[in-house]
Amino acid sequence: MMKVNPVSVDNFRASMKSSTDLIDTSVRPETQSFEQTLLKAFDSVNHSQMKTETLSQQMIVDPESVDVHDVTIAMAEANLSLKIAQSVIDRVIKGWNDVTTNR
Amino acid sequence: MNSFARTTDLLHRAMDASTLRYTVTANNLANSEVPNFKRTVVNFETELKRALDSETRSAGAFELSKTDDRHLSADSVIDYRTVEPRRVLDYTTTEKANGNNVNPEEEAMEILRIQLNYQMLTQIQSFQFAQANSVLK
Amino acid sequence: MGMFTSIQIAASGMAAERLRSDVISDNIANASTTRTQEGGAFRRSRVVLSQKDAGMDWRTPFIPDALDRGVGSGVKVSSVEKDTADLRLVYDPTHPDAIQSGPKTGYVEYPNVNIVTEMVDLISASRSYEANSSVIQGSKEMFMKALEIGR
Numbered sequence: 001m002m003k004v005n006p007v008s009v010d011n012f013r014a015s016m017k018s019s020t021d022l023i024d025t026s027v028r029p030e031t032q033s034f035e036q037t038l039l040k041a042f043d044s045v046n047h048s049q050m051k052t053e054t055l056s057q058q059m060i061v062d063p064e065s066v067d068v069h070d071v072t073i074a075m076a077e078a079n080l081s082l083k084i085a086q087s088v089i090d091r092v093i094k095g096w097n098d099v100t101t102n103r
Numbered sequence: 104m105n106s107f108a109r110t111t112d113l114l115h116r117a118m119d120a121s122t123l124r125y126t127v128t129a130n131n132l133a134n135s136e137v138p139n140f141k142r143t144v145v146n147f148e149t150e151l152k153r154a155l156d157s158e159t160r161s162a163g164a165f166e167l168s169k170t171d172d173r174h175l176s177a178d179s180v181i182d183y184r185t186v187e188p189r190r191v192l193d194y195t196t197t198e199k200a201n202g203n204n205v206n207p208e209e210e211a212m213e214i215l216r217i218q219l220n221y222q223m224l225t226q227i228q229s230f231q232f233a234q235a236n237s238v239l240k
Numbered sequence: 241m242g243m244f245t246s247i248q249i250a251a252s253g254m255a256a257e258r259l260r261s262d263v264i265s266d267n268i269a270n271a272s273t274t275r276t277q278e279g280g281a282f283r284r285s286r287v288v289l290s291q292k293d294a295g296m297d298w299r300t301p302f303i304p305d306a307l308d309r310g311v312g313s314g315v316k317v318s319s320v321e322k323d324t325a326d327l328r329l330v331y332d333p334t335h336p337d338a339i340q341s342g343p344k345t346g347y348v349e350y351p352n353v354n355i356v357t358e359m360v361d362l363i364s365a366s367r368s369y370e371a372n373s374s375v376i377q378g379s380k381e382m383f384m385k386a387l388e389i390g391r
Contacts (some may be wrong), residue, residue, distance in 0.1 A: 053110050056227050060117045061152035067222060075230045075390040082234060088368045212251035216244045219383050226387055
């Protein structure tokens with residue numbers, strides 16, 4: 001005669017792990033950092049704009065203390081980071097609209 | 104005033120000073136053979152620097168206590184909008200035997216420098232407006 | 241360094257070379273002058289050029305490394321001096337400026353100007369002037385190229 005182990009309902013559930021149990025649905029730290037990443041990006045855009053302003057002011061009052069390529073590179077950098085930020089915002093908003101209107 | 108308007112205003116004033124300096128230098132160059140002619144220079148940048156530095160004086164700087172409005176104070180903020188370009192006659196040096204103190208190479212170099220400076224200023228000014236426009240689109 | 245320092249340095253070089261060519265043309269013009277205001281024959285002049293420091297002359301060996309920019313600020317003319325070499329003597333007793341007495345009686349003192357040397361110096365001054373002018377052109381082009389970065 002075969003020995004049958006007594007199986008209770010809880011043990012049964014524990015022994016029947018399905019694939020959906022492997023998905024971890026707890027709130028992880030990475031989902032918060034999207035907002036932080038966005039804020040950090042805006043900070044860096046603002047920082048590059050401020051850098052252009054200080055360099056321009058320094059160039060006005062003391063033309064010998066700053067090189068011309070410093071000023072033009074800072075201007076190009078500020079322009080580019082502003083355009084990138086605008087493009088990112090446009091796409092985020094479009095994606096959000098797509099997600100919410102496709103219910 | 105906000106940072107954009109302030110930078111635009113500063114650039115505008117610097118361009119005004121540049122055009123004045125250009126006229127003054129052209130006058131110097133034209134009079135480079137006139138006996139007893141003394142060259143003129145324009146002072147603007149150093150005074151502007153003084154006014155701008157007075158706005159950011161540190162908190163622990165030298166202070167004078169005042170008990171009357173007429174007392175002098177050491178921490179007054181100079182408004183940079185009151186700074187005007189001034190023409191100053193340089194009468195102390197002599198370059199040639201006829202009393203003239205114009206050095207043509209130096210004046211020609213100054214003309215070139217003013218042109219490059221002016222181009223730089225217009226470039227920054229157009230950059231400012233382009234930034235503002237691209238945000239408004 | 242700044243945007244315009246190289247232009248100022250080249251301009252000081254041009255001014256110095258122009259003064260040098262002025263002195264050379266004066267020498268050539270007076271190559272046969274036997275009578276001057278100081279008495280005696282004309283002596284050729286020489287220009288002494290020295291490096292223009294940023295104002296700190298006697299303190300130059302003691303500048304700390306942080307303040308030492310490593311590069312000067314151009315050239316300046318120290319002095320215009322007379323050459324003390326011997327004058328050229330030509331025997332010509334009937335000349336109004338002939339020496340009347342002493343061991344050199346009958347000789348006329350002519351200036352110690354050698355035309356060939358002066359012409360070579362003039363060519364060298366002219367080439368230096370052109371070289372400084374090219375430096376200014378090059379600086380201007382570098383500046384315009386840098387302005388195109390932000391355009």
